[in-house]
Amino acid sequence: xxxxxxxxxxxxxxxxxxxxxxxxxxxxxxxxxxxxxxxxxxxxxxxxxxxxxxxxxxxxxxxxxxxxxxxxxxxxxxxxxxxxxxxxxxxxxxxxxxxxxxxxxxxxxxxxxxxxxxxxxxxxxxxxxxxxxxxxxxxxxxxxxxxxxxxxxxxxxxxxxxxxxxxxxxxxxxxxxxxxxxxxxxxxxxxxxxxxxxxxxxxxxxxxxxxxxxxxxxxxxxxxxxxxxxxxxxxxxxxxxxxxxxxxxxxxxxxxxxxxxxxxxxxxxxxxxxxxxxxxxxxxxxxxxxxxxxxxxxxxxxxxxxxxxxxxxxxxxxxxxxxxxxxxxxxxxxxxxxxxxxxxx
Amino acid sequence: xxxxxxxxxxxxxxxxxxxxxxxxxxxxxxxxxxxxxxxxxxxxxxxxxxxxxxxxxxxxxxxxxxxxxxxxxxxxxxxxxxxxxxxxxxxxxxxxxxxxxxxxxxxxxxxxxxxxxxxxxxxxxxxxxxxxxxxxxxxxxxxxxxxxxxxxxxxxxxxxxxxxxxxxxxxxxxxxxxxxxxxxxxxxxxxxxxxxxxxxxxxxxxxxxxxxxxxxxxxxxxxxxxxxxxxxxxxxxxxxxxxxxxxxxxxxxxxxxxxxxxxxxxxxxxxxxxxxxxxxxxxx
Numbered sequence: 001x002x003x004x005x006x007x008x009x010x011x012x013x014x015x016x017x018x019x020x021x022x023x024x025x026x027x028x029x030x031x032x033x034x035x036x037x038x039x040x041x042x043x044x045x046x047x048x049x050x051x052x053x054x055x056x057x058x059x060x061x062x063x064x065x066x067x068x069x070x071x072x073x074x075x076x077x078x079x080x081x082x083x084x085x086x087x088x089x090x091x092x093x094x095x096x097x098x099x100x101x102x103x104x105x106x107x108x109x110x111x112x113x114x115x116x117x118x119x120x121x122x123x124x125x126x127x128x129x130x131x132x133x134x135x136x137x138x139x140x141x142x143x144x145x146x147x148x149x150x151x152x153x154x155x156x157x158x159x160x161x162x163x164x165x166x167x168x169x170x171x172x173x174x175x176x177x178x179x180x181x182x183x184x185x186x187x188x189x190x191x192x193x194x195x196x197x198x199x200x201x202x203x204x205x206x207x208x209x210x211x212x213x214x215x216x217x218x219x220x221x222x223x224x225x226x227x228x229x230x231x232x233x234x235x236x237x238x239x240x241x242x243x244x245x246x247x248x249x250x251x252x253x254x255x256x257x258x259x260x261x262x263x264x265x266x267x268x269x270x271x272x273x274x275x276x277x278x279x280x281x282x283x284x285x286x287x288x289x290x291x292x293x294x295x296x297x298x299x300x301x302x303x304x305x306x307x308x309x310x311x312x313x314x315x316x317x318x319x320x321x322x323x324x325x326x327x328x329x330x331x332x333x334x335x336x337x338x339x340x341x342x343x344x345x
Numbered sequence: 346x347x348x349x350x351x352x353x354x355x356x357x358x359x360x361x362x363x364x365x366x367x368x369x370x371x372x373x374x375x376x377x378x379x380x381x382x383x384x385x386x387x388x389x390x391x392x393x394x395x396x397x398x399x400x401x402x403x404x405x406x407x408x409x410x411x412x413x414x415x416x417x418x419x420x421x422x423x424x425x426x427x428x429x430x431x432x433x434x435x436x437x438x439x440x441x442x443x444x445x446x447x448x449x450x451x452x453x454x455x456x457x458x459x460x461x462x463x464x465x466x467x468x469x470x471x472x473x474x475x476x477x478x479x480x481x482x483x484x485x486x487x488x489x490x491x492x493x494x495x496x497x498x499x500x501x502x503x504x505x506x507x508x509x510x511x512x513x514x515x516x517x518x519x520x521x522x523x524x525x526x527x528x529x530x531x532x533x534x535x536x537x538x539x540x541x542x543x544x545x546x547x548x549x550x551x552x553x554x555x556x557x558x559x560x561x562x563x564x565x566x567x568x569x570x571x572x573x574x575x576x577x578x579x580x581x582x583x584x585x586x587x588x589x590x591x592x593x594x595x596x597x598x599x600x601x602x603x604x605x606x607x608x609x610x611x612x613x614x615x616x617x618x619x620x621x622x623x624x625x626x627x628x629x
Contacts, residue, residue, distance in 0.1 A: 052530050073533050
């Protein structure tokens with residue numbers, strides 16, 4: 001298959017397995033986010049794609065060619081590091097032109113390409129400035145331009161936006177995504193920020209404890225998480241125990257949920273439901289009875305915390321559909337069956 | 346935070362102690378030496394206060410000029426050899442596990458506890474014909490028969506490099522440990538082979554450290570006067586040897602002082618020149 005394929009990649013450091021049998025196929029031109037908590041092996045996986053670490057076993061294929069034994073400097077890739085790793089002794093222009101200089105391009109060619117890239121990252125005329133005189137966001141862009149200088153086959157970024165403040169980070173996410181779409185380059189970004197992944201990715205790869213838990217488009221990850229870990233890691237969710245009674249009906253917190261079907265062979269499972277899918281209404285009927293414990297009104301959204309059967313369920317609503325409840329009030333909770341995802345517990 | 350300008354004498358009090366140390370241990374001895382260098386020598390006794398240029402005039406001869414040039418050349422060569430050996434060594438050392446690094450550093454520190462005399466005689470034994478390393482080379486079949494390697498210029502150089510190397514490594518170590526390893530990795534992802542990345546990125550990024558280390562080893566080597574005598578011929582004696590000779594054995598303090606002042610001025614000029622060249626290159 002054309003594109004990047006990871007085959008049974010394992011990486012161990014002594015007794016510790018950082019990456020455990022990772023399999024992944026990414027077609028050309030996709031934007032992939034490796035997402036997971038710290039220490040889940042996502043950076044190690046990215047470093048193996050870059051050739052900065054050798055896998056203990058397994059193979060990395062690029063366009064059906066095994067690149068596992070190819071050293072980093074012959075892989076033709078661009079990488080942006082967490083510390084950015086701009087060369088402090090070179091100017092902005094020389095930093096960007098460094099990969100061309102390595103390959104013996106003439107001074108004119110170097111100048112032409114670095115000017116071109118500076119225009120691309122909206123910093124024209126910055127070529128002669130020293131790197132130390134740039135702001136955080138500008139350094140970020142220079143690091144991206146340097147990585148793209150040779151139009152690489154793979155574009156790798158290791159938590160590239162973590163050093164920026166929240167506002168700039170959001171703007172850079174959009175900018176990075178637009179840049180990637182314009183260039184059509186296969187891109188891997190390591191991040192622990194699920195918002196970042198949702199903003200940029202075509203494909204989100206959720207990792208936990210060295211394993212790839214789910215690889216799917218962002219909205220699918222959000223709507224149909226593969227397991228409780230993914231459901232909990234991506235966005236806010238309510239994880240509730242579900243049980244099947246003798247009649248075959250599925251019930252959550254003692255209340256039967258009509259139309260909710262448990263997969264064959266499951267007697268116990270967990271149900272994940274997103275806070276925005278939880279409906280609050282009057283007590284009675286088919287609803288689960290609960291007590292409101294706290295209301296957080298954030299202006300744009302209203303989060304209501306309801307305690308029911310020893311569990312706290314979070315419901316999120318927009319001001320338009322304001323539930324109008326106060327702490328201490330008894331409410332009925334309705335869980336729409338089509339919004340519930342049944343997970344093996 | 347804006348700093349206020351000091352108003353009263355009490356505000357300057359933090360400067361008193363370092364100022365006192367500087368005066369007692371530097372300004373007074375150095376001024377005394379400068380003063381003595383203009384005194385008149387009294388062959389029967391010590392010296393009499395005067396203001397004559399005889400001592401400096403005597404220094405301006407081909408002989409002393411040659412010794413001065415040799416001293417400076419030797420110190421420069423020691424500095425270059427030390428940095429050329431220590432820089433790649435320290436770089437590779439920082440890539441090893443922490444435990445290995447500690448063992449190496451402790452061993453290097455223990456070398457510092459050896460006195461110059463012991464180092465000198467150890468090397469002179471190692472360089473002899475009867476018991477030296479050439480016997481080992483003969484045993485290994487690399488040489489036909491053992492030869493004496495001392496006294497010679499190379500023996501002096503080896504001894505001095507050996508003595509200065511631990512200092513060089515200890516000065517370079519903190520800078521190399523702090524160097525962001527991602528700089529090298531970045532160079533590699535951009536297409537530079539590891540050796541190329543080392544010369545393209547590590548060396549220029551630490552240029553100021555390298556220059557500072559060169560100057561330190563240079564100054565250190567300039568003061569050496571035992572090793573040239575133990576391992577070299579009289580033609581390999583440095584100015585420091587002659588200063589010691591004049592001051593202690595010839596009791597000619599004014600002339601020794603004049604030579605010392607001249608040596609200080611020459612090395613200051615050389616250090617200044619190095620910094621000036623460094624600044625010019627930085628500006629480019």
